[in-house]
Amino acid sequence: MNIQHYMENIGIAARDASRLMASADTKTKNLALKHIAHAILREQATLLAANQKDLDAARISGLDEALLDRLTLTEKAVHTMAEGLHQIANLADPIGEMNHFKYRPSGIQVGQMRVPLGVIGIIYEARPNVTVDAAGLCIKSGNAAILRGGSEAIHCNQALAKLVHEGLLAANLPTAAVQVVETTDRAAVGELITMKKYVDVIVPRGGKGLIERISDEARIPVIKHLDGNCHVYIDDDADFDKALRILENSKTQRLGTCNTAESMLIARGVAPTMLPKLAAMLISHGIEIRGCPETMTLVPEAKHASYEDYYTEYLAAIISCKVVDGLEEAIAHINHHSSQHTESIVTENYTKARQFLREVDSSSVMVNASTRFADGFEYGLGAEIGISTDKLHARGPVGLEGLTSLKYVVLGDGHVRT
Secondary structure: OOHHHHHHHHHHHHHHHHHHHHHOOHHHHHHHHHHHHHHHHHOHHHHHHHHHHHHHHHHHHOOOHHHHHHHOOOHHHHHHHHHHHHHHHHOOOOOOOEEEEEEOOOOOEEEEEEEEOOEEEEEEOOOOHHHHHHHHHHHHOOOEEEEEOOHHHHHHHHHHHHHHHHHHHHOOOOHHHEEEOOOOOOHHHHHHOOOOOOOOEEEEEOOHHHHHHHHHHOOOOEOOOOOOOEEEEEOOOOOHHHHHHHHHHHHHOOOOOOOOEEEEEEEOOOHHHHHHHHHHHHHHOOOEEEEOHHHHHHOOOOEEOOOHHHHOOOOOOEEEEEEEOOHHHHHHHHHHHOOOOEEEEEOOOHHHHHHHHHHOOOOEEEEOOOHHHOOOOOOOOOOOOOEEOOOOOOOEEOOOHHHEEEEEEEEOOOOOOO
16 A cells, blocks of 8 residues: 555545535534434444454553553443434534624624634544544534544444444535544554645644654644643642542542543641541552652552652552642642643632632643543533643643634625725
């Protein structure tokens, strides 16, 4: 296969499809989404069988546990994919929305209209659900998508692509609106991220190595986050039962996700009473604690935390821990060490909660809630195309509005400039 020629043909088809998608009405786009959701549920057995092929091959190749977890498709996950599509269909269509109109002294009205980005290239590892989430969001937001999943999920991704095309055809939309790259050749990624003529934005989802490569080599704007070093800070005014539940869920529900807590901070005033009990809970889940000297004094099982530990996204049964003076030191530590993904404070003090929300510089900041909620589905976006820790264009879970742009609209009645 000539990869350059193959990818250029995909790009040409995507650009043509994007123009048709931009003019598609809401009813038509929703019809496609509902057809895809129905097909996914109908073909559940086929999807699970394809996923099992991928899992068998991944285990033989020695894929690590975190990626195996992301690769695994369950009956619940299949139903969640379908539910996500229905939720996207039920969301308001942002395309064509006009607002902020103001009369200018000249008599014209100036406002803005929300429009699709165009063609979105999505490069991801392991997770087959990304194929459906990305397709659904791009369809509803009037974009075309080029999806390049990892080789480890090739069977499941191709099975899902057929169902997406079935839904597009049922709604009389172009199948080229969602194309799954069929080759596992890594050269396809190199072509995709440099096709400025056909692709408007790149969204990488995967490990830090993949995202760093895309960020360094892309000649197209990238929406990205490198890693998820998420923090839970337990304040002097924290309710212990809430702290226990939030920390347990944030760290132990799933180890291999970007919104899993990797760092715990606790105020010195409550550390002697709370930290040993919190640590016992973590240890009961098999979590290794790496902490500061005070942590090691209060938790004999804790190991010494290196300087690098406080920057690390483990994606494993490890958490870093530090005892801090209070809110000010916690905020300073988070802003210095975090990856600007998700941070949570546990406190009953309203004033401290507001300060934490205002001063912590991350894409999601929470009060008395698990970091695991940092997710497009949980935020009511229907699904997410990724998480952005950038500050331009989109930040946090990227849903429909994150896949759109704005253009200025001017209304006149024969007005001319003098």
